[in-house]
Amino acid sequence: MSIQDQIKAKLKDKNAVLVAHYYVSGELQTLAEETGGIVSDSLEMARFGQNCDADIIIVAGVKFMGETAKILSPEKTVLVLDDKATCSLDEDCPIDEFSKFCDQHTDRTVVVYANTSAAVKARADWVVTSGSALTVVKHLHEKGEKILWAPDKHLGNFVQNQTGADMLLWQGSCVVHERFKADALLTLKEKHPQAAVLVHPESPQAVVDLADIIGSTTALINAVRDRKESTFIIATDNGIFHKMREVAPNKILIEAPTMGVGADCESCAHCEWMAMNDLENCLNAIQNKTHEITIEESVAIQAKKSIQKLLDFTA
Template sequence: MSRINDQIKAQLKAKNAVLVAHYYVDGALQDLAEASGGIVSDSLEMARFGQNCEADIIVVAGVKFMGETAKILSPEKTVLVLDAGATCSLDQDCPIDAFSKFCDQHSDRVVVVYANTSAAVKARADWVVTSGSALNVVKHLKDQGKKILWAPDKHLGNYVQQQTHADMLIWQGSCIVHERFKADALANLKKHHPQAAVLVHPESPQSVVDLADVVGSTTALINAVKNRKEQTFIIATDNGIFHKMRAVAPHKTLIEAPTAGQGADCESCAHCEWMAMNTLENCLSTLTTGNNEIKIDAFINQKAKKSIQKLLDFTA
């Protein structure tokens, strides 16, 4: 592995490129991103890092919408993804034509979309939010008397609506990973680990969220493992996050929340098949060939950037 790492580092340096990786990709890629001067973070921070660094090329270890987000914030830079086929069920669940028509039918509502969407959907929105910022943005809009059209994740939307009591019309998309968590099996697991804290990403079903001690974004869940006093944690999000959690809290016990249910072929198998398409081998190949470049129409890029900039200004 050290040989391929050295080859990738050499390519990054020669091409003035930076590797940014999401918490859900293979741990070897996460380690390489940090060791080579890049970052491991959520999708928006990946894009912001790429925007603020001096690199000419941003190499995104993640999925397509993350590459698009990086391109939106850095239109003048070359953005590469490791596999052009690595997408996201939330992105797939919200095709721009159907979504745009839905927005037109409810033109009295402020359109708020989750970061897990295509550039075209972001361009159609008034606001782009992350799981960590969604509550504050929606509360802000509610306080202004605004009605909201939310997309694409129905579980995150329902969670935000319950917490803020905002008037929200919710698109019915979902994450194939978080959708799999089972509340009955989680409740049974809690009985076997009564001292454990349950950490849940809000893309999970409501019945799972209801069992949580902490509900939050990837960053919030990592911080909970690091900072909370419990020594054992049951975690309901993509198991790729365990790599960073073990790094920040090596002496704590981490347990995957159960995904087993009718027809399941594993007890806990919460890992995105598209995130798993990111490897050291295709990182080297992408850097060497320049393949898998993200390109976005300039008009769409400009409109999407305005929607993201609202969030950046709001959270500054």
Template sequence: MLSTQEQIKTELKTHNAVLVAHYYVDAKLQTLAEATGGIVSDSLEMARFSQNCDAHTIIIAGVKFMGETAKILSPEKRVLVLNSHATCSLDEDCPIDQFSELCDQHPDRIVVVYANTSAQVKARADWVVTSSSALNVVKHLKDNGEKILWAPDKHLGHYVQTQTNANMLLWQGACVVHERFKADALKVLKTLHPEAAVLVHPESPQSVVNLADVVGSTSALIDAVKNRPETTFIVATDNGIFHKMHEVAPNKKLIEAPTMGEGADCESCAHCEWMAMNTLENCLNTLQIGNNEIFINTDICKKAKNAIQKLLDFTV
């Protein structure tokens, strides 16, 4: 009997489909994506790859907003997610009605939203950014004299604000994974591993960011493990990223930054419960049944694409 992986490979060929996976999903899905002509990347490159590939059907191993972004950029393609319930706290924290109300109250501000938002929120924005592009985009807008309304991640927004000194009004959303990292516990861990470089995603609280040797996107943190001279790294982001880090730097030691939240049963519980919903089994099921397809209103799609396209043109 064929393994689940082999069955998925057959189904991908049958449906002219490609598997596109985020760094935070199960390692087996990441391996399978790359083995079948897909990609493992951050959310922007997932969407860009989906737009540029020849496949008719895009299978997104990630969360709902990633599927929506792929559909926005490729409305003519069939886009499926592995689990329709896999969402994101940042997306959930920014409902379109409340967000639109705030935008209407500040018509003088350029609306910049993080990629971790719904298609409706993206459609209300002037710009969509990612963690790897936010600094450069906001600096560009500041240099042009613009004031900014930022949503939804308050920690990433605060980090960008401190780095650029831009005039920014911040929505108060947060990532449930990154917000768990604890600065006091990280300080203790640093004393136990003084040789280690600390890598922090900017969705983390400022007190954690302040302890970092490198602050950056998922791709930037992977590059740091690969290219920096240290042999030990303390990593403050979703632990799904360790698969790719081990792949690019197999001889380096990786330590999870501590979360130790109240009631936690582990020192670090840094893994997104929604990313964990992505499995080989529901990948096969999605391909066979064709469920969990992403549909977006045409007008919303066009408006959201304009905001995303600004970023794509800016980051070429």
């Protein structure tokens, strides 16, 4: 029996569901969809887990995604494939330092990106995704509120430029998107003048400035599917190519360059923590109930309030 078949049998036997992020391996993405799970961004992964009737949610992604799933489904068992799989944005925003920062600016509404720990979400007024950040901040700005934003400085800068909101930015960044190089991207654009450039807003401003489309993972996938161009240069984690090829098999996809000072490859945009997810530790998680996510109840309750604001706002 193949390892995929073993996982399928265990999922069914234990009434478990596999939810996978767009950035994990194609094997895990395919397995999630074949077994009635979902491939999506982190919030939709958690919402799917909340709304399904599974007793166990298996999260193929990174730790904060498991925490978000647990926050929305406290009564369910939530397992990640490797609890050492983290996120630089989460690591860049430790709760003790962040709380001090918030305490120094109590006049500001605290808005945090989904790529944060449960404790940081609990300290926030709002949690947003890359797809909802603009609309939420625009709404708050129109109400006259000043924003304290964390943790991604590039996404925060993008939102600030688009909305004109008064935003104080925490200085975190994504190690993958930080690597994209505008000068090399410009050279690549010259080689492929008919290509559309798709950029995730966690990228540096100079890269965002070269984009035809700026958007979340879901928005970039939809752009490849729906736009008329046959070729796309894509500045986000290359794990997304699996879903893009699935929805648009005839399109040509080119990785945006990460070459430049200090680079060790021409294009190496893949999260090392996402890469820690594989079929072997998926099977191990289901069989042995490894890497279970637990969150202090008071933290989970408070974090859910800030997430629920977004869910209600975007409903």
